[in-house]
Amino acid sequence: MTDTDAIPRIPTGINGFDQIALGGLPAGRSTLVAGTTGSGKTLFAIEFLARGVQNHGDPGVFVTFEEDPDAIRTNVASLGFPIAEWEATGKWTFVDASADIAMEASTIGAFDLGALTVRIAHAVRRIGARRVALDSLGAVFGNLNGFGSLRHELFRIVSALDLLGVTTVITSERPEEYNSVSRLGVEEFVLDNVIILRNVLRAERRRRTVEIIKFRGTSHRTGEWLFTISPREGIVIMPLAFLRPRERASTERVSSGNRDLDAMCGGGFFRDSIVLLTGPTGTGKTLTSLFFAAAAVRAGERCLLQTFDETREQLARNAASWGLDLDAMEGSGLLRIVSEYPEVASPEDHFLRIRRVIEEFGPSRVAIDTLSALERIVSSRALLDFVIALGAVLRHHEITTLLTSAPTGRVTPTVTPAIAMEVASLTDVTILLRYVETGGEIQRGIAVLQTRGSAHDHSIRRFEIDNTGMHIGDPMRGLSSVLGTVDPAAPGGLAQPSPQAGGERPGERDVRRPDGDADG
Template sequence: MSDNALEKVPTGINGFDPIALGGLPRGRCTLVTGSTGTGKTLFAMEYLARGLAEYGQPGVFVTFEESPADLRRNASSLGFPVEQWEREGRWTFLDASFESTQETLTAGHYNYAALVSRIGNAVRATNAARVCIDSIGAILARYPNVTSVRTELFRFVTHLKELGVTSVVTAERLREYDGVSHLGVEEFVLDNVVILRNVLQGERRRRTVEIVKFRGAPHRTGEWLFTIDPVEGMVIIPLAFLRPGTHASTERVSLGNPDLDRMCGGGVYRDSIVLLTGPTGSGKTLTGLRFAQAAFDAGERCLLYTFDETLEQLSRSAAGWGIDLPAVQGTGLLKALSTYPETASIEDHFLNIRREIEAFRPRRLVIDTISALERIVAPRGLLDFVLALTALLRPYEITTLLTSAPTGRFTSSLTPSIAAEIASLIDSTITLRYVERGGSMHRVVAVLQHRGSEHDAAIRQVFIDASGMHFGEPLPDAPSSLSGDVTP
């Protein structure tokens, strides 16, 4: 950091500080703006609560709308002991809702002096390093014109700076992509601007956070996906889960099919993430079940997610291949879960998978199929999901099999750039396809990618019988286009 660089104050909000390149600039005011339901109050609450819980920095919360009692309950649901902090003198609520609703406050005559004095007294009594104002719009709307708003807001922000605190000020906006704030001047007065959005896309809500400016300080640009979790609060995906590179395993793990193991040079590495693509009926689920069976045979735990079938359907399919799925689950080595993509957002599906991994501690994971998630998310969202998943799995060295079915008969709906980015996150890519020969359709398999290891580059015919899946000799006349579709 250069001598002139502003020091950052970490927010502690899950995944936000990587966007902010360390946190909010110390001693300055940050405007957090958004439409109804975007999470402005939650951002302010978490900024204060995590500052105290994780960094020992007391805070003052000024509320113009919600009562302190409601805010205490909301904070308690996230595990923050605000009432205890209040008793200890490390957290102070200032309820300014009475002032903001007084009929005697005629437009243009509100005086910030009394409020600033109260905030200053609370900051000194609490020895606060952080202050939140939620929401400044309750007062600004009373001024007759934008010139008055700008003048008075500038004075108010100047007083906050003189207190030496790092503050968050929330404000409303009417539309998601038209302007920054309601009155159109707040963003010019405050040093930093963060926008929270809650956009309806394809009948589903998509939450994003964007840092518009940090005056005199660097930050990441663009919109970043986040969710509001009832346990963890704001979670920005995938940045909340990215970690520095970990140890690369050299241990080989069986995929549950001896022919496939041979094509992969003796199996896959312990920390591998394997993508198996193929159309309906090509053998993806069978491969996933054999992969889970191999975990059981090795005495390892396996977590199996299916987004396409019920557990009853999956058990029926497994029984057809000689696998008693309920019995294997009964041993405690397999946990099979079934859900449909439409039951939750892509972010919430990811958080549910993460919680299952942390609780069950599997050595293997099967997700069948991730392409089903395309029904609820844009391509960029699917990329974020895969990126966060790989960041989560690698430190645990969980051998993972992801299956995927093309949305069209032979092609994927993903854009080439997104498809290439997803492929770059995968260690091994195996494709199952149908090819036409002699007037009939034949299954074939090819290992398109096997990072860090030799592998069989041949396109081999696939036979499925009562005992499972077997590979035949290479097909010299297999179509060269087979290798073109390698992504979800």
Template sequence: MSPVVKVATGISGLDRITQGGLPKGRTTLITGKSGAAKSVLALQLAGHFARSGMKTVVFAVEETPSDLIESGDSLGFGLSELVAQGQLRFADLTHPADSATVVTGDYDITAMLHRVEAAAKEFGAQALILDSATALFSPKPSEERLRSHFFHLIDSFRKYQLTAVVTAEAPDDYGPRTTLGVEDFVCDVVLVLRNLIDSERRRRTIEVHKYRRSGHQKGEYPCTVSARGLMVFPFGAPASQERLQNERFSSGFEGLDSMMNGGWLRDSITMLRGPAGSGKTTMAGMYARAGAQRGERVAYYGFEETKPMLMRNFSNIGMPMEEFTQAGTLLLECRYPEATSPEDLLVELRQSLEEFRPSLIVLDSISSVAHSTSTRGFRQFMVGFASLVREHNRSALLTQTINDVKEDERTAPFLSTIADAIISLDYHRHGKKLERTINVTKMRGSAHSDDAFRLMIRPGGLGVSELE
């Protein structure tokens, strides 16, 4: 069996879960309920195909060409420019809005097949988008005729070697793939988009339901519609193949470097865990500030305080950050996770990695993200974040509020596998005195101290000393 020749989609996450893109000269079906972003993905693919040199025709059945072009341009697909360049063409198949539909005789698809032939021969189309099959076969013919017509339509795409994408409405998120009910066996690929309500919040996912003659990643993957179109976040994305150096960098305060056998390991994810008031945000600030002082770019995301409050608190403890934010070496963003979604946070993190290019990333605190979404949504966010960090070979520090390790059974198991190192903070009261402690619980690829040390909050940040 010859290998499937694939066409890249221009969406890195989608190319990963399809292991290279969509099959060339074959048909891909995109299904989902209303609002699942089927048309967005179809237009995004149309723009990418045309921009890649494949002449593309879009058969507009549900919305007029002008509406589709306007939508695509608003998302940065540049459809009107591609039309002007002669790389993209729209064919209007919408029903007149000001007249009633009169059904008489049998449904006939001959005219549609002629238009496909004309697109292939006259325009020289190599790719085709049909949005949507549900609207095309409305009013719906008998099941027997529908099956026959749909087969002939897909066969015509194959006859003219068109890389085709067809959208169709689904009656349910996890039920039949479409309301038409006859497409799965004809199309080579079936992509299912979902826009689910999860713990009173909307959560988008994409699934490769079927890919004929090709492997693909199984299961649902988080996705979101951003200002640049659909973005997909695969789990376990392959990390950069660059050889990792056995490099370390300073923690920023005396004592901890010795506990970690020389400092933080480069390109690692560290989890900083402890109860409220144990010094997690202060340590996160020292981590970020030390990096900025070395001339590295640092992205700090705070989820529990406003930016003015965080800047004031850092300054009051002797760790002013203004010079680094003004110099552009420290990107400090603060927002409440409840005001956005985990998928949108991943979008921002990806854009930060690609545009700001930080070497160090801080998330303070992931507990706030966990409280703003479901258990499943939080797990997907964390695995997606870890994949981004591994892909770009970056170092990250994550803080987590936890009063007792045993009480965190809901998230601790998978979080512990994500983290390369875990540093635990705690405190105990002895009479009137509060004694804080720190210990390195885990550190992959490095020897480290097993002892607990006293942790002191003082001007300039934190300090470490031997326990008496």
């Protein structure tokens, strides 16, 4: 252990934060948590205390300068924190300074920090507290003027807390998301540890991130980390909250729902596989998802089918055209369909909903159609975090998963799918669907680009779609550049050709499908 790692940590218990902090907050020190309105400062402080009581039996003192204790008790009830019960058993106590601040500021213009420090010390000793939270500094120091006096008074209260041997979280407002760290401009210089919570508006949507600016004398992870706030789970930092080491890799095979595709993949998918199926509109992505779900029902397994592109009614109509009865499958209790458009929630909230269904429904299989729809509302980094977190949950539960995506361009793929580029390295099986024109006829081709831990068919095969499903045929002999030119950066080393790249030959080129062809 190095000197910088010798400082003991106290776990916060906040979902994913201790992974960023490499174990938790430095013990016996004060940490500044700064953020703008709605960034989650108060919730961070509350969770730090509440998780300490829940997980470690650490008593805590919450010092409130603005919110009434009754409001705090009510606001966190959905998280399952029985604060009133903890107060009765001596695990939690409030120091309510909100009324004192309002009265003293209006009469003498300043708040008596000496009296406040005495009250906090008394509360700490009375219940044997190990954790303290102060929310927030702006209310205490708002009437003080001058950098020197602000710094002196802040140092005074922080020193008193450190002498008590408690680990403290102190919240403070920020005037903007970037540039300055705090509103008063002195907090970050006095405190040993600084954390920033952001609530940035980008592309008309809010995106919360957390960043550790400094842990004096010890190490931590750097950069901004995406998080969301769940009414049931509190702060959830993605994807770190869900990454767990895999204890084993399954060798059991399950069917894709298509015997020919199973054969191309070496006998089916491994039980814990994550499969990425990518192709333009109408090549059979939704069809494959439906037959994948039907195979689960036939095997007596539960399957979650999440669709971002179609309504439940559209999906049932399409399934019926291929002889599949979704109503009957749902009625059996083995199929759960969740249909919602990406725009109704953030990707983080979509993830939490999917995870909640997985935990409640307990599926053996999951199909998500399509990831590309989420690209309408999210950056590539946030979408990658979504997939990493989802993959961690799926692998932990050993769930066979089918993810679909579409390339840029509705039919003729001119750019390798952005999400496929990012996700391919995280998946176990990558399957590519493609349109090809040969002899004046539009044909479909399928190729298995990778199957981790298994041999697979390396040929590009023709396939057809009719009212009974997908039928995979013979290899497409005598053709070249069907799937694109070689590009090491693309999934499996294959990229989609650009119009400038050439690759067109008489009787062998990419075409747009005629309008009106049903989307598969």
